[in-house]
Amino acid sequence: MDQSNVSVQARVLGILSGRSTEEPFSVFAEARAAGAVLSIPHPMGSEDHRAWLVTHMDEALKVLKDKKGFTVDPSSIEAEGVRENLSVDDEAPDTFFSGTSMLFVDGFDHRRLRSLVSKAFTPKYMESLRPRVQEIADELLDKVEADGEMDLVTDYAYPLPINVICEMLGVPEADRDKLQIWSSAIAKGMGWGRQDPTVTEHLAQFGNYAKQLVEDKRQTPGDDLISKLVTMEDEEDRLSESELISMITLLIFAGHETTSNLIATGAFELFDHPEELETLKNDRRLVPGAVEELLRFNGPSTSVGPRYATQDTEIAGQPIAKGDMVLVLVKSANRDEEKFTEAENLDIQREIDRHLAFGQGLHMCLGAPLARVEGDVAFSTLFRRLPNLQLKYPREEIAWSFTLSSQGLESLPVTFSFH
Ligand code: HEM
Numbered sequence: 001m002d003q004s005n006v007s008v009q010a011r012v013l014g015i016l017s018g019r020s021t022e023e024p025f026s027v028f029a030e031a032r033a034a035g036a037v038l039s040i041p042h043p044m045g046s047e048d049h050r051a052w053l054v055t056h057m058d059e060a061l062k063v064l065k066d067k068k069g070f071t072v073d074p075s076s077i078e079a080e081g082v083r084e085n086l087s088v089d090d091e092a093p094d095t096f097f098s099g100t101s102m103l104f105v106d107g108f109d110h111r112r113l114r115s116l117v118s119k120a121f122t123p124k125y126m127e128s129l130r131p132r133v134q135e136i137a138d139e140l141l142d143k144v145e146a147d148g149e150m151d152l153v154t155d156y157a158y159p160l161p162i163n164v165i166c167e168m169l170g171v172p173e174a175d176r177d178k179l180q181i182w183s184s185a186i187a188k189g190m191g192w193g194r195q196d197p198t199v200t201e202h203l204a205q206f207g208n209y210a211k212q213l214v215e216d217k218r219q220t221p222g223d224d225l226i227s228k229l230v231t232m233e234d235e236e237d238r239l240s241e242s243e244l245i246s247m248i249t250l251l252i253f254a255g256h257e258t259t260s261n262l263i264a265t266g267a268f269e270l271f272d273h274p275e276e277l278e279t280l281k282n283d284r285r286l287v288p289g290a291v292e293e294l295l296r297f298n299g300p301s302t303s304v305g306p307r308y309a310t311q312d313t314e315i316a317g318q319p320i321a322k323g324d325m326v327l328v329l330v331k332s333a334n335r336d337e338e339k340f341t342e343a344e345n346l347d348i349q350r351e352i353d354r355h356l357a358f359g360q361g362l363h364m365c366l367g368a369p370l371a372r373v374e375g376d377v378a379f380s381t382l383f384r385r386l387p388n389l390q391l392k393y394p395r396e397e398i399a400w401s402f403t404l405s406s407q408g409l410e411s412l413p414v415t416f417s418f419h
Contacts, residue, residue, distance in 0.1 A: 009040045009053060012329065016192035016302060018402030024302070025344065028332035031055045036316040042325065043193045044080040051306075051325040052318070057356070059315050060333040063307055063326050064360040070307035070326065071106045072363060079308050079323035087195055092204035093211045096253065097186075099246035103363065110362065113243065116232075117251070118366060120168070120225050126369040129164070133374055136163050137381040145385070149392060152412040156382070157263035158256075161374055165255030169248065170217065170224025175209070179252055182206040187257045187403045192303075192327075210248045214241075225251075251367075257403070259371045261300035263378045264409045266291070268398065269298055270379075271391050273346045280348055281383050290348035291375040292355065296334045297346045299357030302406045304328045330356040331406075386416040 006014075008030045014020030015027060031038060036056035042049060054060050063070050074081035088098045096103060102113040119125075140159055144150035158180065166176050182202045189196035214230055221227035226248060232238055239247065270277040270290075280286050305327045309320045320326065334355050335343040358365035365371070382389065391398070392413035400407045 008034050009038050012038075012053060013040060013192055016327075017194045018188075018191035019194065021400075024331065024407060025298075025335065028055070028329060028335065029344070031329065032332055032336065035318075037318040037320075040327070042080070043082050044084060046080045049079055049321065049323040049325065051327070052315070052320060054315065054326060054328045055332040055336075056316070057333040057336040057339045060328045060330065060356055061360060062315060063328055064304065064356070064363075067106070067362050069310055069313050071310050072104055072305075072307060073106050074308045074323070074325075076106065077308060077310050077323055079325070081308070082306055082325070085193070085195070087200045089200050089204040093207035093245045094242045095203050095207045095210070096246045096250035097203060099242045100240075101243075101246040101250045102366075103250060106362070113239075113247065114366065116229065116239065117225065117247070120228075121366050121369060123369040126373050129168075129370070130373050130377065132167065133160075133164055133377045134381065136160055137377050138385075141381065141385050148417055149413065149415040152267055152414050153260070153264045153409050154411065156378070157260045157267070157412075160263065160378055161256035161259035161371075164370070164374060165252060168224065168255075169226050169251060170222045171213065171226075171252070178209065179206070180256075182209075183253050183257055184403070186253065187408075188401065191402060206249055206253075207245060210245045210252075211241075213248065214244055254365075255367055255370070258300040259367075259374050261403060261406065261408050262291075262295065262371060262375050264412055265298055265300070265407070266294035266375065266379065267382065267414075268395075268409060268412060269294055269346055272395060276346055276348045277383075280379070281387055284380050284384060286348055287380045288372070288376050289350075289352075291372060291379065292352050293346060293348050293350050294375075295357035296340070296350075296352055296355035298407075299331070299334065299355070300406055300408075301357060301359075302329065302331050304330050304356065304359045328356070330359070389414050389416045 008027065011020065011022060011027045012031050015022060015024045032055045036059045038053045040051045040053050042051040054063055086097060102110055137160055140156050144155050162176055162180055182205055185202040186199055189199040213226060217227045217230045221231050229239060229244060280290055306325045309322050309324045311322050313320050334357065337343045358368040392415050398412060399410055401410045
């Protein structure tokens with residue numbers, strides 16, 4: 001398609017919706033050059049409020065860290081929110097999209113919901129899971145080692161995080177395939193202003209499954225996070241049924257979709273930068289730093305938000321009115337040339353002060369310490385056990401698909417010979 005007459009904002013939204021197949025980073029660079037704050041059409045067609053795209057790091061931080069000036073909950077300021085566009089099955093239980101999950105509330109309710117599970121997600125506790133994450137990574141490679149080839153997405157990047165989060169939550173092993181099908185369909189089926197018809201059905205099945213799981217844990221509690229949430233006696237903190245199911249579906253979904261993308265896309269980027277990959281193989285102590293750089297360079301989330309202005313304000317001199325919607329383009333902010341030297345280059349030894357792959361502020365990713373442990377184990381194990389890992393087909397033949405408002409990989413066939 002000839003892009004010369006299409007505004008850069010429309011091209012960014014094309015990428016966020018999954019309808020465009022343009023190479024995203026050159027579009028984001030154009031968006032950054034066009035301005036730190038760009039006007040976009042309001043997705044709800046609001047006549048009262050406008051919508052904005054934030055492309056630079058400083059302005060992104062201003063929005064995400066200003067807990068008084070911006071909220072995730074438009075109903076608290078009587079503004080129109082994107083979730084109003086969602087099609088859900090009214091008979092099915094709420095999930096994190098339709099119900100009350102910590103992602104979409106602020107203030108007291110956010111603190112209440114987040115603090116219930118935040119004890120389980122401390123860096124110290126996540127570190128204590130490392131030996132089990134390592135076992136899972138090794139078991140997955142044991143299964144394929146003799147074949148000399150595997151699909152890095154379906155044999156490794158996907159099953160690793162789903163097994164880790166499901167063990168934490170106490171989801172039976174036999175059910176994990178179903179969760180993968182629903183989550184993947186939801187991630188692929190939803191984008192900016194777009195919801196595929198099958199998403200409603202998958203959300204309903206996901207919600208019904210979580211409801212049944214809660215029933216099972218009530219009958220037979222185990223030593224897992226869902227059982228702890230279900231059996232909590234403290235009246236003040238207790239979750240309503242809808243909050244409980246929203247929380248469980250959020251933890252399952254957020255706990256693996258993104259991390260699988262980090263592992264698969266991260267591996268692809270390393271193959272695409274053979275000198276960086278060589279450096280990493282030669283010194284695996286560089287892996288934690290490489291994970292941060294892979295998150296900055298091409299992390300799983302394209303955007304964070306939307307947020308809604310709670311009062312009239314300005315960003316980079318642009319007046320923003322109360323109720324306006326602001327979408328933070330984190331993949332653009334993470335390549336802001338004012339903050340990173342040679343921002344468009346992958347440099348696994350880069351010293352990074354801050355990137356926005358996990359968001360920032362009160363809603364910053366709860367699972368970041370877990371994702372870091374998983375990323376570290378996944379890459380260290382992969383390159384230690386299969387040092388001569390290579391792409392099976394030329395990189396041009398690797399198919400990207402839309403996942404979670406981001407580019408993801410359906411499949412990444414690799415070969416190796418082991419010794
Ligand atoms: C590489 C992997 C991951 C990435 C890139 C990622 C990214 C993000 C981002 C950008 C947010 C902020 C959303 C916003 O501000 O609107 C977020 C929130 C969240 N993430 Fe992650 N995430 C990852 C892994 C995980 C894992 C393993 C879990 C574990 C359950 C998790 C659970 C959550 C939860 C519960 C929230 C909501 C926090 C809140 O609203 O207070 N994430 N994540």
